[in-house]
Amino acid sequence: MDPVTALRRIAFLLERSQAATYRVKAFRTAAAAVDAMAPGEAAERVAAKSLERVTGIGPRTAEVIREALAGETPGYLDRLEQEAEAEPPVEGGQDLFARLTGDCHMHSDWSDGGSPIEEMGRTAAELGHAWAVLTDHSPRLTVAKGLSPERLREQLEVVERLNEEWAPFRLLTGIECDILPDGSLDQEDELLERLDVVVVSVHSKLRMDPAPMTRRLEAAVRHPRADVLGHCTGRLLDGRGRPESRFDAERVFAACAEAGTAVEINCRPERRDPPLRLLRAAVAAGTLFAIDTDAHAPGQLDWQRSGCARAEECGVPVDRVVTTWSAERLQEWAG
Numbered sequence: 479m480d481p482v483t484a485l486r487r488i489a490f491l492l493e494r495s496q497a498a499t500y501r502v503k504a505f506r507t508a509a510a511a512v513d514a515m516a517p518g519e520a521a522e523r524v525a526a527k528s529l530e531r532v533t534g535i536g537p538r539t540a541e542v543i544r545e546a547l548a549g550e551t552p553g554y555l556d557r558l559e560q561e562a563e564a565e566p567p568v569e570g571g572q573d574l575f576a577r578l579t580g581d582c583h584m585h586s587d588w589s590d591g592g593s594p595i596e597e598m599g600r601t602a603a604e605l606g607h608a609w610a611v612l613t614d615h616s617p618r619l620t621v622a623k624g625l626s627p628e629r630l631r632e633q634l635e636v637v638e639r640l641n642e643e644w645a646p647f648r649l650l651t652g653i654e655c656d657i658l659p660d661g662s663l664d665q666e667d668e669l670l671e672r673l674d675v676v677v678v679s680v681h682s683k684l685r686m687d688p689a690p691m692t693r694r695l696e697a698a699v700r701h702p703r704a705d706v707l708g709h710c711t712g713r714l715l716d717g718r719g720r721p722e723s724r725f726d727a728e729r730v731f732a733a734c735a736e737a738g739t740a741v742e743i744n745c746r747p748e749r750r751d752p753p754l755r756l757l758r759a760a761v762a763a764g765t766l767f768a769i770d771t772d773a774h775a776p777g778q779l780d781w782q783r784s785g786c787a788r789a790e791e792c793g794v795p796v797d798r799v800v801t802t803w804s805a806e807r808l809q810e811w812a813g
Contacts, residue, residue: 481520481546484555485539486507490601491558492779496747499592502775505591508539521547560758571786572773574769574794577802578782580609582706583654583677583742583770589614590622595636595649601776603647609805610779611652611675612637616664618656619681625653627666634672645803648805649785650674654708658691661697663704670703675812677742677770679708680723688724695730705812706768706800707734709751716748727756731763738811740766740800745785746778748754757792767794769801 489505511534512520523529524547529540538554545552585591586598595612603612614633615624625633630653636650652675656664663670663678670676678698686694699707710730711722734741741760744751749772752760760767769785771778782801789799800808 479546479549479551481543482509482513483550484542484546485512488542488552488555488558490777490780491562493592493775494538494562494780495777502777504536504539504593505542506597508536508543511535512543528595549578560767568783568787571783571788574796574799574802575783575786575792577796577799578607578769578786579804580607580611580650580801580808581654581771581773581779581782582611582740582768582785582801582808583673583708583744584610584773584779585611585614585654586612588629589619589624591631591644595633596640597776598773598779599640599644599647602649602796603644605779607647607779609648609650609808611650611677613652613654613677614673616653616655618664622681624656624664627669630665630669650805650809652676654679655704656681657694657698659686659694661694663698663701667703673703674809675705676703677706677708678704678739679785680712684706684712684720684723686723688726691723691725692729694724696733699730700737704737704739706740706742706770708742708770708774709746709749710741711751711753711756713751713753713776714748715750722753728763731760731765734760734766735764738766740768743769743785743789743794744772745770745781746772747781747784750784750788754788754792757788761793761795765798767799767801769799 486509489502492502508806511532524544542552543594586595615622617624617626651673654677657678657680714720771781772778
């Protein structure tokens with residue numbers, strides 16, 4: 479087994495199970511260190527017992543490298559694969575999952591993600607996506623290293639270069655744009671016009687009274703460049719949790735339907751947003767939907783199956799799921 483492949487697979491499985499970031503980073507750092515070596519250097523270092531002298535390689539990752547170069551499946555990788563296989567399967571949504579072509583919401587280390595753009599895009603392609611949208615945060619979310627207009631322009635150039643190498647896979651340009659308290663969007667209009675997909679989400683003042691929160695969301699989803707309403711209630715289910723934001727769902731989803739803004743079915747295990755009752759309300763309102771991972775690491779790009787199961791349970795029509803569309807149709811709709 480190629481040691482870089484083994485190390486990346488371990489990192490993927492750890493991310494998928496939401497393991498501690500430092501554990502994941504150790505394996506991705508080691509993979510990068512081995513990938514940078516000259517041909518045969520890793521094997522020479524194993525023979526010379528000097529592998530752990532390389533910056534970024536520690537005892538656990540060195541063991542994985544030695545086992546892979548010996549032609550074995552590394553024991554740590556084998557244990558993680560067995561744990562993944564033992565997880566209860568997601569019930570339902572198989573047909574919808576098979577029709578997915580992309581993901582409208584993922585983050586890189588340019589904002590609060592844990593991996594470079596290259597790693598996120600490469601993993602999306604490996605999972606079988608035809609396209610994915612890079613949606614790092616907007617400026618005012620400083621806690622998540624939101625992108626200033628200047629940094630976003632720089633990112634657009636990076637994505638353009640990568641797409642020249644990745645065809646036919648397409649990495650589409652995007653943003654997760656903060657919905658400000660008055661319903662306006664946290665980025666220059668000129669830049670929003672340049673992006674392929676704009677996800678709009680609330681990250682501040684989540685406990686506004688229902689009436690102003692309703693007006694806030696209505697204004698945002700009616701913005702000419704809003705394409706997807708992200709994690710609409712803002713709830714968190716893990717740990718101490720966070721309650722749902724309160725708003726008039728009937729009015730907000732009607733605005734989404736009228737404006738052609740998709741409602742996101744967020745697949746993060748700690749979000750699962752919107753709740754089923756609101757997902758059913760969005761179906762009744764006639765909205766479009768985007769089944770998204772909101773991935774902050776490559777392994778989290780494998781979370782869409784649960785969103786498909788929830789969509790099926792609530793009667794989401796397949797033809798209203800934008801993440802089953804081709805990149806060309808998605809760009810035409812969002813354009």
